[in-house]
Each structure stands twice: as C-alpha cells, then as structure tokens.
Amino acid sequence: MSRDRKPIGVFDSGIGGLTVVKRLFNTLPNEDIIYFGDTARVPYGSKSNETVIEYAIQNTRLLLEYNVKAVVVACNTVSAVAIPVLKEKFDIPVIDMIGPGSNYAIKESLSNNIGVIGTRATINNKAYSKALLNINSELKVTERACPLFVPLAEEGLIEHPATYAIAEDYLRDFISNDIDALILGCTHYPILAPVIQKVVGNKVKLIDSGVAAAGEIKKILIEAGVLSKSSSPGKHTFLVSDIPVQFKFIAELFFGHDIGEVKKVEIN
Numbered sequence: 177m178s179r180d181r182k183p184i185g186v187f188d189s190g191i192g193g194l195t196v197v198k199r200l201f202n203t204l205p206n207e208d209i210i211y212f213g214d215t216a217r218v219p220y221g222s223k224s225n226e227t228v229i230e231y232a233i234q235n236t237r238l239l240l241e242y243n244v245k246a247v248v249v250a251c252n253t254v255s256a257v258a259i260p261v262l263k264e265k266f267d268i269p270v271i272d273m274i275g276p277g278s279n280y281a282i283k284e285s286l287s288n289n290i291g292v293i294g295t296r297a298t299i300n301n302k303a304y305s306k307a308l309l310n311i312n313s314e315l316k317v318t319e320r321a322c323p324l325f326v327p328l329a330e331e332g333l334i335e336h337p338a339t340y341a342i343a344e345d346y347l348r349d350f351i352s353n354d355i356d357a358l359i360l361g362c363t364h365y366p367i368l369a370p371v372i373q374k375v376v377g378n379k380v381k382l383i384d385s386g387v388a389a390a391g392e393i394k395k396i397l398i399e400a401g402v403l404s405k406s407s408s409p410g411k412h413t414f415l416v417s418d419i420p421v422q423f424k425f426i427a428e429l430f431f432g433h434d435i436g437e438v439k440k441v442e443i444n
C-alpha cells in the first residue's frame with residue numbers, strides 16, 4: 177500500500193483525544209483515522225512519568241500494528257513527558273499538542289498574560305510554561321492542575337452543577353489575575369468548555385490545542401509526502417482497551433452522529 181493511503185493513528189487515555197479528532201475530520205476529511213482510547217488505564221495525568229512513557233510506547237506499537245503513517249499524541253500528558261522517547265524509538269512522524277497549543281495561545285493573547293490548566297503531570301512537568309517562555313521570555317504564565325475535570329468529562333457531566341462548583345474552585349485565581357487567554361492543556365477539557373468559559377468570563381479566549389494541532393498535522397503530512405490523495409471521505413475506526421459502551425455513548429454525544437462499532441483490543 178502506498179504510504180499516503182495508510183491511516184493516521186491517534187491516541188489518548190480515553191475520550192479526550194476525540195476533541196482533536198473532531199478538528200481532524202474538518203481539516204483532513206479524506207484521511208482514514210484509527211483512534212485508540214486507553215480506557216482501561218485512564219487517567220494518565222495522576223501517574224508517574226515512567227508509567228506514562230511505558231503506556232505511550234505500548235499505544236504507539238498498537239497503532240503501528242494497524243499500519244499507521246503518523247501518530248498523533250492527542251494527549252497533553254503524554255505530550256509533556258514522552259515525545260522525545262517516541263521520536264527516538266519510532267521511525268514515523270509523531271505529533272504532540274504542546275508546541276501547537278503554545279504558538280496558538282501566544283498569537284491570541286494581547287496582554288501576554290496567559291493561563292494554563294492541565295493534568296497534574298502536565299502542570300508538574302511545567303510543559304506549557306517552558307514551551308511558552310521559550311518562545312517569549314516576557315510572558316506571564318499562571319498554571320493550575322485540574323485533575324477532576326477528566327472524570328467529569330469521561331462521565332459526560334458537561335453542564336452539571338458539580339462541574340460548575342469544581343470549575344469555580346479551580347479557576348478562581350484566573351478570574352482575578354487578568355489573563356486574556358487560557359490554554360486548555362488537556363484534550364478532555366474542550367468537552368467542558370461551556371462551563372469553563374462561563375466561569376472565566378467572555379474576555380478570556382479559550383485555547384483548544386486540537387485546533388492548532390490539526391493544522392500542524394496537515395503541514396507535517398505534506399512535508400513527509402504522505403497526505404492522502406483520495407477524494408472520498410476517510411474511514412474512522414475506534415478502539416478502546418476496556419468496555420466500549422460508555423466510550424461509544426460519549427463519543428456519539430460529542431460528534432452528534434453514530435460512530436459504528438467500537439472495538440475492544442488487548443494492550444500490553
């Protein structure tokens with residue numbers, strides 16, 4: 177099979193990476209996509225760097241069994257800790273979330289005062305603050321871990337009172353310190369964007385790294401000469417490592433259409 181006809185592999189710990197896939201559907205409608213949600217081991221954000229790196233290697237190997245031409249790490253936690261290892265180990269393009277998200281935030285912020293929310297691992301590793309300050313050392317960056325957002329999104333509690341209460345507690349400091357851009361530094365968070373936006377107010381632009389990553393993925397496929405030349409709609413395949421039912425339910429709620437069979441696969 178010629179390389180351009182191979183699918184793009186995408187993985188996350190669970191449903192979060194669907195926020196990136198939704199952007200890919202628009203940017204690259206003719207590409208086949210194989211998505212893997214590691215639902216047996218979610219959340220990644222409270223695990224050690226060593227464990228996350230091990231999972232990332234296993235997930236990439238799994239996608240390579242499906243003959244993918246590139247791997248999109250649709251998970252900020254893995255992007256924060258495992259990208260150098262994946263790039264060294266695997267001989268295909270590996271695309272992360274942190275670089276595209278940081279560039280997009282800097283473009284959108286007029287005040288140079290940027291907030292970042294993410295999992296504990298992403299925030300503790302200072303992945304975004306390092307990337308942002310590397311681009312512009314004059315920036316003011318305020319970071320906060322929001323670990324409960326992942327289970328709330330996985331449960332589909334999108335505009336639930338519990339989500340509001342937790343968001344108000346997590347985001348209180350951002351309201352008083354005049355940020356004008358808030359990086360949603362976890363791919364699960366765009367699912368909760370309506371609540372996050374209400375809590376921080378309309379003057380703050382929410383930065384969804386998936387938006388920026390989709391453009392970056394297209395650019396990398398073009399550079400590698402593997403962009404699909406097909407003019408028919410791409411096939412989308414969804415794999416999970418545990419019970420498919422909840423994943424299918426939330427994914428269809430999020431996409432607004434049937435996604436077909438979600439297949440459970442073994443990961444080790």
Ligand code: DGL
Binds near residue numbers: 188295298
């Ligand atoms: N959606 C992932 C991220 O972007 C992982 C969340 C988790 O499993 O804790 O960080």
